[in-house]
Every structure is written in structure tokens, then in C-alpha cells.
Amino acid sequence: MASKHMENFFKPSSIAVIGASRKPNKIGYQLLRSIVEAGFEGDVYPINPKAEKIMELKAYPSILKVPGRIDLALIAVPASIVPKVLEECGEKGVKSVIVISGGFKEIGGEGVKLEEEVKKIARKHGMRLMGPNCIGVYDPYTKIDTLFLPREKALRPKKGGIAFISQSGALGVAFLDWLTMEDIGLSVFVSYGNKADVDEIDLMEYLMEDEKTKVITMYLEEISNGRRFMEMAMKVSEKKPIVAIKAGRTRAGARAVSSHTGSLAGREEIIEAAFKKAGIIRAYDTHELFDYARALATGRVAWGERIAIVTDGGGAGVMATDKLTDERRGVGLKLAKFKRKTEEELRKILPPFAITHNPVDLTGSATPEMYRQSLEIVAEDENVDGIVVIALIHPPGMNDKVVDAVEEIYVKTEKPILVAATGGTPTQKVLLEFQERGIPSYPEVERAVKAMKALVERGKYLSRKE
Amino acid sequence: MASKHMENFFKPSSIAVIGASRKPNKIGYQLLRSIVEAGFEGDVYPINPKAEKIMELKAYPSILKVPGRIDLALIAVPASIVPKVLEECGEKGVKSVIVISGGFKEIGGEGVKLEEEVKKIARKHGMRLMGPNCIGVYDPYTKIDTLFLPREKALRPKKGGIAFISQSGALGVAFLDWLTMEDIGLSVFVSYGNKADVDEIDLMEYLMEDEKTKVITMYLEEISNGRRFMEMAMKVSEKKPIVAIKAGRTRAGARAVSSHTGSLAGREEIIEAAFKKAGIIRAYDTHELFDYARALATGRVAWGERIAIVTDGGGAGVMATDKLTDERRGVGLKLAKFKRKTEEELRKILPPFAITHNPVDLTGSATPEMYRQSLEIVAEDENVDGIVVIALIHPPGMNDKVVDAVEEIYVKTEKPILVAATGGTPTQKVLLEFQERGIPSYPEVERAVKAMKALVERGKYLSRKE
Numbered sequence: 001m002a003s004k005h006m007e008n009f010f011k012p013s014s015i016a017v018i019g020a021s022r023k024p025n026k027i028g029y030q031l032l033r034s035i036v037e038a039g040f041e042g043d044v045y046p047i048n049p050k051a052e053k054i055m056e057l058k059a060y061p062s063i064l065k066v067p068g069r070i071d072l073a074l075i076a077v078p079a080s081i082v083p084k085v086l087e088e089c090g091e092k093g094v095k096s097v098i099v100i101s102g103g104f105k106e107i108g109g110e111g112v113k114l115e116e117e118v119k120k121i122a123r124k125h126g127m128r129l130m131g132p133n134c135i136g137v138y139d140p141y142t143k144i145d146t147l148f149l150p151r152e153k154a155l156r157p158k159k160g161g162i163a164f165i166s167q168s169g170a171l172g173v174a175f176l177d178w179l180t181m182e183d184i185g186l187s188v189f190v191s192y193g194n195k196a197d198v199d200e201i202d203l204m205e206y207l208m209e210d211e212k213t214k215v216i217t218m219y220l221e222e223i224s225n226g227r228r229f230m231e232m233a234m235k236v237s238e239k240k241p242i243v244a245i246k247a248g249r250t251r252a253g254a255r256a257v258s259s260h261t262g263s264l265a266g267r268e269e270i271i272e273a274a275f276k277k278a279g280i281i282r283a284y285d286t287h288e289l290f291d292y293a294r295a296l297a298t299g300r301v302a303w304g305e306r307i308a309i310v311t312d313g314g315g316a317g318v319m320a321t322d323k324l325t326d327e328r329r330g331v332g333l334k335l336a337k338f339k340r341k342t343e344e345e346l347r348k349i350l351p352p353f354a355i356t357h358n359p360v361d362l363t364g365s366a367t368p369e370m371y372r373q374s375l376e377i378v379a380e381d382e383n384v385d386g387i388v389v390i391a392l393i394h395p396p397g398m399n400d401k402v403v404d405a406v407e408e409i410y411v412k413t414e415k416p417i418l419v420a421a422t423g424g425t426p427t428q429k430v431l432l433e434f435q436e437r438g439i440p441s442y443p444e445v446e447r448a449v450k451a452m453k454a455l456v457e458r459g460k461y462l463s464r465k466e
Numbered sequence: 467m468a469s470k471h472m473e474n475f476f477k478p479s480s481i482a483v484i485g486a487s488r489k490p491n492k493i494g495y496q497l498l499r500s501i502v503e504a505g506f507e508g509d510v511y512p513i514n515p516k517a518e519k520i521m522e523l524k525a526y527p528s529i530l531k532v533p534g535r536i537d538l539a540l541i542a543v544p545a546s547i548v549p550k551v552l553e554e555c556g557e558k559g560v561k562s563v564i565v566i567s568g569g570f571k572e573i574g575g576e577g578v579k580l581e582e583e584v585k586k587i588a589r590k591h592g593m594r595l596m597g598p599n600c601i602g603v604y605d606p607y608t609k610i611d612t613l614f615l616p617r618e619k620a621l622r623p624k625k626g627g628i629a630f631i632s633q634s635g636a637l638g639v640a641f642l643d644w645l646t647m648e649d650i651g652l653s654v655f656v657s658y659g660n661k662a663d664v665d666e667i668d669l670m671e672y673l674m675e676d677e678k679t680k681v682i683t684m685y686l687e688e689i690s691n692g693r694r695f696m697e698m699a700m701k702v703s704e705k706k707p708i709v710a711i712k713a714g715r716t717r718a719g720a721r722a723v724s725s726h727t728g729s730l731a732g733r734e735e736i737i738e739a740a741f742k743k744a745g746i747i748r749a750y751d752t753h754e755l756f757d758y759a760r761a762l763a764t765g766r767v768a769w770g771e772r773i774a775i776v777t778d779g780g781g782a783g784v785m786a787t788d789k790l791t792d793e794r795r796g797v798g799l800k801l802a803k804f805k806r807k808t809e810e811e812l813r814k815i816l817p818p819f820a821i822t823h824n825p826v827d828l829t830g831s832a833t834p835e836m837y838r839q840s841l842e843i844v845a846e847d848e849n850v851d852g853i854v855v856i857a858l859i860h861p862p863g864m865n866d867k868v869v870d871a872v873e874e875i876y877v878k879t880e881k882p883i884l885v886a887a888t889g890g891t892p893t894q895k896v897l898l899e900f901q902e903r904g905i906p907s908y909p910e911v912e913r914a915v916k917a918m919k920a921l922v923e924r925g926k927y928l929s930r931k932e
Binding site: 025106107149152153154155166167168169170171172173174175177178180181219221245247248249250251252253256257259260284285286287312313314315316317318319321322323324325326329330335352353355357359361364392393394395396421422423424425426427428443444445446 | 491572573615618619620621632633634635636637638639640641643644646647685687711713714715716717718719722723725726750751752753778779780781782783784785787788789790791792795796801819821823825827830858859860861862887888889890891892893894909910911912
């Protein structure tokens with residue numbers, strides 16, 4: 001039953017919006033609008049004591065007056081009224097509730113008490129409660145969208161295989177907006193706020209079984225129950241990779257967490273060790289979370305740390321090599337040492353001035369066909385566990401056909417291939433095209449190299465001796 | 467005189483293009499086209515023994531047949547013919563020559579000998595020679611453009627205050643293209659290739675006196691003359707900041723450098739110490755070079771390491787704090803401790819649930835006006851040496867007026883202010899608007915924090931005791 005109630009957050013047949021409003025400057029208006037505009041196909045019941053109709057939908061003065069069954073209730077009324085409407089939800093038999101409203105634990109004092117009260121009511125009725133002080137759920141597959149921000153202000157990503165759960169709502173929205181621009185697909189987004197009930201552990205458990213989710217990404221500020229978190233993360237990691245930002249890792253950062261959510265960030269050394277043990281791949285900077293997730297979402301891992309680089313720019317190849325092999329400022333992997341046969345075969349197909357050892361440099365004479373041929377040779381080398389392809393498109397012989405060329409080898413090999421290219425709009429178009437074909441691509445060589453490291457970590461975790 | 471000959475690379479009155487071609491697939495065609503399309507206003511002489519006219523310009527069979535004086539000769543003929551045409555340049559009295567052609571030291575063997583020959587000829591005639599195997603110069607002010615890549619394939623940045631000199635041509639072009647998309651302005655770009663004569667030391671010396679250049683950025687693979695390099699860098703650093711990527715910093719990277727240009731990367735520990743002593747700010751990853759340069763181009767520095775953060779997203783504030791204060795994975799600066807007065811004044815103007823200590827969190831209730839007021843207060847705190855502003859534009863009260871708000875305080879204070887915001891297209895527009903107003907802005911909080919570190923380093927260098 002518990003898991004059915006969790007499922008209702010993502011796959012309800014009917015939704016009540018308590019606090020739905022006719023005034024565009026109200027959250028209750030935006031919330032209803034998001035549900036409607038997302039194209040949700042089930043029943044939607046606006047709850048508002050003063051309205052007959054909102055957005056062409058019949059409104060009800062109370063959830064108790066709604067005739068049908070309600071799978072999911074969204075609450076966006078002032079904090080002080082939340083207990084009352086939550087009681088009504090209980091009476092109505094609603095088992096899944098998202099409390100969007102703020103004004104609880106995060107403001108301290110009275111808010112803390114109010115949150116305790118809300119918790120008690122939910123428990124009494126056997127409800128699962130998400131929030132309070134959260135943004136809720138965006139699911140591009142089932143068209144649930146509880147984000148109370150208009151789509152023109154915060155874009156919604158397309159369908160994909162990455163689940164993203166965020167303790168911070170604002171950061172979550174900023175990331176969603178960014179992902180949309182980068183054309184990265186999501187399986188689901190959840191902002192769970194103060195986690196009075198539903199927390200990251202529940203969400204991991206749910207997403208572990210969610211078939212469309214290939215990778216779980218998380219933005220965490222604190223972990224409430226370390227032992228349970230670990231147990232669940234270890235279970236999940238067996239099935240799918242987890243990538244997480246755990247913020248508040250410095251003393252000053254931990255103090256900032258405490259101001260932000262009133263919770264404790266936890267000791268960094270413990271978290272670092274725990275994440276490692278649980279196979280959680282840690283992201284530190286903003287771009288890393290989804291850079292890693294995109295690589296992991298392909299389902300490929302690197303079964304060793306010997307990486308090949310194929311480039312058409314010598315300088316870019318050197319920078320990638322630095323990042324790859326640097327222990328301190330880079331990822332500390334190994335530049336693969338090719339078998340003699342590999343170099344011989346490359347020598348046959350490449351111009352005489354090209355470099356046939358790793359990093360392979362096709363030089364400014366590069367063509368898509370050279371990429372195809374050399375990748376075919378390099379991918380077959382047993383000493384190579386993964387390939388970073390640097391495809392600068394400026395040389396005269398280069399063009400967007402390089403996408404076909406790389407794809408041809410990509411589908412033939414099981415080894416991970418990540419692509420990088422730096423440049424302006426034409427380059428960005430090529431990177432997007434790679435992305436569309438399911439080949440992760442990055443605007444900087446260092447980002448591709450770091451993502452490869454995530455694939456190596458995943459490979460190590462999966463092949464570890466227990 | 468020597469410096470006049472250097473100046474001719476950037477401000478010639480007349481240019482000869484030796485090897486100019488009528489065939490679009492030839493470098494000699496693209497080269498001439500770039501010069502013409504850039505709108506160069508001096509005389510242009512295509513040199514081609516078989517053509518009467520190229521692109522509406524009268525062509526000459528040899529440079530010796532050109533009637534007027536020639537300030538700058540560009541050479542794009544096969545390597546084997548370069549000595550001959552270079553002799554003719556000498557005979558004609560040309561003192562500044564860019565040899566675009568490849569096929570010299572970088573291919574080893576015969577190429578090495580050919581390069582020695584070219585060097586000798588240049589020396590004999592008292593010429594300054596740039597290249598061979600280079601892309602040459604792009605100067606948006608004087609409209610010199612020797613990039614043999616069509617503008618639709620490699621975009622050209624607008625005018626600005628950042629000089630960029632690159633040992634790698636391909637990387638240089640990729641960066642230029644990228645800078646254009648990011649709307650970042652350049653004072654000049656130079657790809658100097660094999661540096662048979664003109665090297666990074668000559669270019670630093672020239673750019674030191676170049677008024678439009680506020681910051682010098684460099685991509686280096688090897689430094690030929692360490693002692694002279696250091697002397698010059700120390701001299702330049704007194705006048706303007708230098709930011710440099712020195713690639714080939716790992717053993718594998720150094721080997722890759724050797725394959726790329728046939729030169730030695732040098733020992734990393736020595737380079738690290740030398741750069742520090744010379745005040746060169748080191749960039750490691752691709753984006754860092756211009757992230758730092760943009761901040762430094764404002765002319766502002768941080769005279770201490772106590773940084774304030776003002777945010778409208780708690781999570782983003784925590785991430786920025788982590789990056790700021792982390793010694794190992796961040797920049798190891800200090801979160802400023804505000805004076806009591808600062809917190810009191812913030813308390814007066816901000817909503818009760820806002821956080822008034824550092825990092826200041828305006829919360830999702832943020833408005834541009836709140837940014838204006840709180841920045842005014844924070845900028846006046848003597849305990850603050852620099853400010854990172856995080857301006858997520860998703861909250862309902864936020865919009866692009868935040869640019870005006872920040873600018874109003876920016877022009878009043880001398881302290882550095884760097885802006886960060888993560889998000890989709892609307893966010894990117896706001897970031898560009900900041901950039902247009904001369905306020906450096908970044909798409910990730912970590913990038914703004916790292917750029918602030920560059921300003922702290924610059925401040926430390928300038929205020930060091932000799």
C-alpha cells in the first residue's frame with residue numbers, strides 16, 4: 001500500500017488543487033495552470049470556497065464536496081490553514097498529498113510546531129506527504145507538473161532517463177531550466193522541501209523500480225537518517241547509478257545549510273566515505289551532476305581506467321591528457337597504451353604527419369571518415385577501456401557528418417565513447433546532434449574527461465569484490 | 467625599429483598575400499578573403515604568378531613587382547617554396563612576415579632543416595617572422611584577419627580588452643569561435659605556431675604597451691627561454707595581468723606536447739613556482755582562461771580574501787560557499803564576517819525570513835530592489851573585499867531589472883562584483899546583459915567563485931612586499 005501511495009505522486013488519475021485561484025499573481029493560480037498546461041489527462045478539481053469555475057474547470061468549496069475519488073491533493077494555502085485542509089484530505093480518503101505552502105520548519109519558531117502538527121495529521125490518516133515548502137513533481141511522461149512557475153519563466157525538460165531529486169526548490173528549478181536549454185531529458189523531477197514525511201530515501205526506493213529512470217541524480221543538503229540512507233543507496237546502486245551533490249561540505253557551507261533549511265549538513269569525512277561505500281558518484285560543481293548523469297544514462301561503463309583520446313586538435317588533446325592523468329587537478333586515470341597492431345593500422349589509414357599513439361591526433365587534415373576509421377581501430381584495442389573523442393569542427397575537411405561517423409562505431413562497440421568540442425553556434429549544433437543520437441557530448445574537453453571518470457567509478461563499483 | 471616591425475603585424479598600412487588563390491578550397495583564397503571581409507582599409511596585394519586579378523584586386527606575379535611599400539607579407543605557399551618567396555620579401559624590404567604554411571619543425575626531419583633555413587633568411591634581412599605553421603593575427607580594431615577559416619565556420623569576436631596569444635592554432639580558433647558566442651570581446655588574437663622567431667616573450671612585450679589590451683591570456687605548450695620569459699612576465703605583470711594555460715603539465719601531457727609541436731613542456735614544479743613568482747594567474751580548464759580574464763579586464767582586484775555572497779537561492783548560496791571555502795576542491799578563500807551594523811541594516815530592509823548573515827539569502831521573495839539595497843549595504847562593509855551575486859531569475863518578483871539594480875551599486879563601489887545565475891535562455895540573456903554593462907557574469911556559481919579567486923591573486927600580487 002505504501003508504495004501505491006508513493007506512486008500516486010507520479011501517476012495519479014485525479015488531482016485536487018486546494019487553494020486554486022483565479023488571480024494570476026497567486027501560487028494557487030500558477031499551480032493549476034501548470035497542471036492544465038502540462039496536458040494532464042486525468043480529472044482535475046480546483047478547490048476554492050469562492051469560485052464556481054477556474055480555468056474552465058468546475059471548482060469545489062472543499063475537497064469533501066468533490067464527488068469522485070482523489071489520488072493526489074496539492075495544497076497551496078497559507079501555512080496556518082494547512083492543518084485544517086489536510087484533515088479534510090484525510091476525511092476524504094486522500095492518501096498522497098503535496099504541501100507546496102511554505103512557513104514551516106524553515107522559518108523556525110511557530111513554523112516548527114506547525115510542521116509537527118501537519119506530520120501528525122498525515123500519520124493519523126496513513127497519508128504520504130511531500131513537503132511542506134516544496135515545489136513538488138514534474139513528470140514529463142505522466143504529465144504531472146506541480147511547478148508553480150510559468151513555463152515561459154522556467155522551461156520544462158523533455159522526456160529522458162535521468163531522475164532528479166532536489167532538496168532545494170530554487171536550485172531544482174534553475175537546473176530544470178538549464179537542462180531544457182541543453183536539451184537533456186528527464187524521467188522525473190522531485191523537489192521534496194522540508195521532508196516532513198517523504199524524503200530522499202523514499203524517493204530512491206521508488207525510483208529504483210521506475211523503469212524509465214536510468215540514473216538517479218540528487219541535490220542534498222542533509223541526510224536525516226544516515227544508516228537507512230546507506231542501506232537504500234547500496235540497494236539502489238546495484239540496479240542503477242546514483243550521482244549526488246552533497247552541499248554544505250565545508251564548515252562555512254554547513255553553516256549556510258543550517259541557515260537555509262534549519263538542518264545539519266553532517267560531517268564531510270563520514271559522508272565522503274559513506275558515498276564511496278554505497279557507490280554514489282559524487283558531483284561537486286554545478287555542471288558535474290548532469291555531465292555524469294548523461295554519460296551514465298547510456299548504460300555503458302568503463303571496465304578499466306585506460307582511456308584513449310582521438311582528436312583533430314593537438315592542443316585540445318594535450319589539455320584532455322593533462323586532465324585525464326593529473327592526480328591533483330584532474331581525474332587520475334591512465335592514458336591507454338595501444339597495442340602495436342593498433343598503431344600500425346592507424347598508420348595505414350592516416351596521413352603521414354598524424355600522430356598514431358595515444359592521444360591520436362588526426363590534425364587539421366581530419367575528416368569524418370578519418371574519425372570513423374580510426375575509432376574503429378582504437379575501439380578494438382583490448383588495452384582501451386573508454387574513448388574520449390575531440391571533434392573540433394573548424395578544420396576544412398570537418399563537418400557535421402562526424403556525428404554519423406562516430407555513431408557508426410558507437411553502435412558497434414560496447415565501450416563508452418564521450419565526445420567533446422569547443423566552439424560557437426555551429427559546434428553547439430553538432431554537440432546537440434550527438435546528444436540526440438544518445439552519444440554524450442560536452443563543450444569542454446575537461447568535462448568529457450571528468451564524465452569518463454564517472455563511468456570508470458561505476459565500472460569499479462560494479463566489478464568490486466564484496 | 468624592432469618594435470616597429472612588431473607593430474606591423476597589427477597595424478600595417480599595406481599587406482601582400484603571397485600564394486593568394488582564386489580557388490576557394492585553397493588556404494591562399496581563404497586568407498585573402500579574410501583580409502578583405504574584415505574590412506582592412508590599407509592596400510592589399512595578392513601575389514600569384516598566374517592571376518591578373520583576385521577578388522577584384524590587381525594581382526602581381528611576385529612581391530618584387532608590387533609598386534608600393536609593403537608593411538606586412540603573409541605567406542601561404544608550399545613549405546618548399548617558402549625560402550624563395552621569403553628571400554624576395556627581404557629584397558623588397560618587407561620587415562614583417564607571417565608564414566602560415568605548415569610542413570616545418572612540426573613534421574620533423576626535412577621540416578626541421580627547412581625551418582632553420584627560413585630562420586636564417588629572416589635574420590639576414592632583419593625581418594620579424596611569425597610562424598611558420600600558424601594562423602597569425604586577428605585584430606578587431608585594425609581589422610587585420612589572417613585566419614584562413616571562413617567566418618561562417620569560425621566566428622570572430624567583437625572588440626574588447628582581452629588579448630589572446632596561442633601556441634596552438636586549432637585551439638585558438640576554437641576559443642575565438644566560442645568567445646564570439648559568449649559575446650566576449652578581444653583586443654587581439656595571435657597564433658604564433660612554431661615560433662621560429664616571434665615568440666610569447668615578444669608578444670608579451672608588445673601587448674604590455676598596447677593600450678586596448680587590459681589582460682593578456684595565453685595558451686602555452688612550452689616556454690623556450692625560461693629566464694627571459696620570467697623577466698618579461700614580471701615586467702608585464704606590473705602593468706597588466708597575465709592569465710595562462712600551460713598545457714603538458716602531467717608526464718603524459720608533456721609527451722603529448724612533444725608529439726604535437728616537437729618541443730619540451732618543461733618541469734611542472736618549476737613552472738608552477740615560476741608562474742607564481744611572475745604573477746601569472748594559472749588557468750587549468752578550458753573555461754577558466756576567459757572566466758578569469760573577463761573578471762580581470764574590469765581593472766578591479768580584490769584587496770583581501772573576505773568574500774560576500776548575496777543570493778536568492780539558498781542551495782546556490784551553499785554551493786558557492788562550499789566552492790569558496792574549500793581548500794581542496796575549491797579556492798580556499800574566506801566567507802566575510804559582516805560587521806554588526808551590516809546585519810542590522812539588512813534586517814531593516816529585508817523580509818523577516820531572509821538570512822542577513824553571509825551568505826545573504828534574499829529567498830524566493832527576492833526583487834531587483836532588494837538586490838540593490840542589500841548590495842549597497844554589503845559593499846560598504848569594510849570586512850568585505852569582493853562580492854559574488856547569485857541572481858536566479860525564476861522567483862516571481864525577479865526579472866531583468868536586476869541588471870540595473872546591480873549596476874547601480876557596481877558603479878558606486880570599487881570592490882569587485884561578479885554575477886552568477888544558472889538557467890535556460892532567459893537567464894542567459896540576463897547574463898549577457900550584465901556582460902554588456904561591463905559586469906562579469908557566469909552560468910555557474912563555481913565559475914564566479916573561481917574568477918573571484920583570480921582577482922584575489924591579482925590583489926595579492928600587486929600588494930606584495932618586494
